[in-house]
Amino acid sequence: MAAIELRGVVKRFGPILAVDGLDLDVPEGICLGLLGPNGAGKSTTMRLLTGQALPDAGELRALGHELPADSKAARAEMGVVPQLDNLDVDVTVEDNLAVFARLYRVPDVGAAVDRALDLARLQARRRDAVDELSGGMRRRLLFVRGLIHEPRLVLLDEPTVGLDPQIRTQIWALIDELRSRGTTILMSTHYIEEAERLADEVAVMASGKVISRGRPAELIAEHAGRETAEVYAPPQRLAEVRVRAEAVGLRVRPAGPAVAIVGSDRAEDGAVPADAVRRAASLEDVFVLLTGEEAE
Amino acid sequence: MTEARTRLRRLEPAAIGGVMSRELANFRTYWRGTTFSSLLEPIVYLLAFGLGLSATLVDEVNGVPYVQFVGTGMVATAVIFSSALPAMFGTFVKHRFQNTYDAILAAPVDVEELVSAEMLWIGLRASIYGCFPLLVTIAFGLDPAPGMLLVPLFCLFTALGFAGFGIAMAAIVAKIDQFNYVTALFVTPLFLVSGAFFPISGLPEGLQIVAQLNPLHQLVELVRGAAFGFDWVDLVRFSSLVAFALVLWRVAVNRMAARLID
DSSP: OEEEEEEEEEEEETTEEEEEEEEEEEETTOEEEEEOOTTSSHHHHHHHHTTSSOOSEEEEEETTEEETTTHHHHHHHEEEEOSSOOOOTTSBHHHHHHHHHHHTTOSOHHHHHHHHHHHHTOGGGTTSBGGGSOHHHHHHHHHHHTTTTOOSEEEEESTTTTOOHHHHHHHHHHHHHHHHTTOEEEEEESOHHHHHHHOSEEEEEETTEEEEEEOHHHHHHHHTOSEEEEEEOOHHHHHHHHHHHHHTTOEEEEETTEEEEETGGGOOTTTSOTTOEEEEOOHHHHHHHHHOOOOO | OHHHHHHOOTTOHHHHHHHHHHHHHHHHHHHHHHHHHHHHHHHHHIIIIIIHHHHHTOSEETTEEHHHHHHHHHHHHHHHHTTHHHHHHHHHIIIIISOHHHHHHHSSOOHHHHHHHHHHHHHHHHHHHTTHHHHHHHHTTOOOOGGGGGHHHHHHHHHHHHHHHHHHHHHHOSSGGGHHHHIIIIIHHHHHTTSSSSOGGGSOHHHHHHHHTOHHHHHHHHHHHHHHOOOTHHHHHHHHHHHHHHHHHHHHHHHHHHHHOO
């Protein structure tokens, strides 16, 4: 049984089509990265799964529960880590956790709080107000709050958005811990590195639908080939390089101060300048080619 | 799985208790200030209005010393200010600025349970704070009466209604500034024509009829009944407060569902 099954899901906000006939299966025990630019429909998909948005059309099931009809029972078995910090800042660390243990009907609240504090490495700060914690500690607390009831399915909505690299690494370690326990994870992100590093499979979303899906290596092989060549040069020369490469059917994308010629290993002589820097094709190449957006 | 399906019903005590436990955890961080002002306010009012006015302009109203008249009336002002206003501002801040409700609704809690818990918390708190003016008035010379034991109950239902009103308003307004309109158009007039500071019999006839529809006036009369003797009509007054609370509960649930669920 798939942990999540979406069939033809549509969600509109007035004239805006946020989710456009989305089909998505998430098998149990995997981490699926929903990768897409802002406005691709990732957060709306998350809200549809928690019953905070109602679909205009389509069928949704989570952990065998029909949504939104049986959403409450589904939510009892899933954990959610939100994009924004919504901890109670004046309340102690342990009370923040205890409240959610009660909301999730955990029988032994004290044991659940202890378990979460251990996972977040916050035992020593349990009686401190959240306001007194560092940014990394707050983020770890927010993360384990969503796991207080040991859910079978965890929704991570942009779990590291806006965080500095050190805190991001701490959160990735927690996600690794979850994966090692066999918990099913649906993680929305617009960070390529995050998807590549954590996800067993990646579904690339754009304009409210999944436009490609697979293991990162499969997506790279399918859309970007083996090799990409980056050319660093003044704008006028970059324009010439682009025209020459596209003329022989190669796909070219901007890459900061350079242009990246994707699939350069298949190029004829002369299509790729001799001074190009050749590297292995990446998920970033796939993302930009598929969505037309600059990667982060 | 089946156990979860059968266990999760509407208005579950566990969900309501969980949401209230969050309020309690927060209340523990600020109760001193709130309780201090709730105690000090009636003392200041009684000194200023009661002793000041009764020494110069009004000695008694309907045979009741003015200090005691104002003191019993102030229960209603304490209730509206500790229910409608926290409900309006608290709900707005938790929803729009703190994203608290997003976190709660991601757990197995529905909007009806969330709103019911918030109303119940505010109602219980206001029913305690509502008694402070009565206790202060007793210190100022009002004789205790057995009927006063019912005052927390009267305060509870009034506060539930005004909490529902505040939550519904928080769901309706687009910006926090718009609460100025709500306060000026509803809260202040209700408070002024409640009969807390002067008998409504002194108002023009039209306003007297409006005052009879004011839940705060019903509360003022019930508290005075508790202090000076009940009348049969007090049963009707109490029933109207229960109806007020029930209607505003449903309005608040409906408005918040429209606001919180896309």
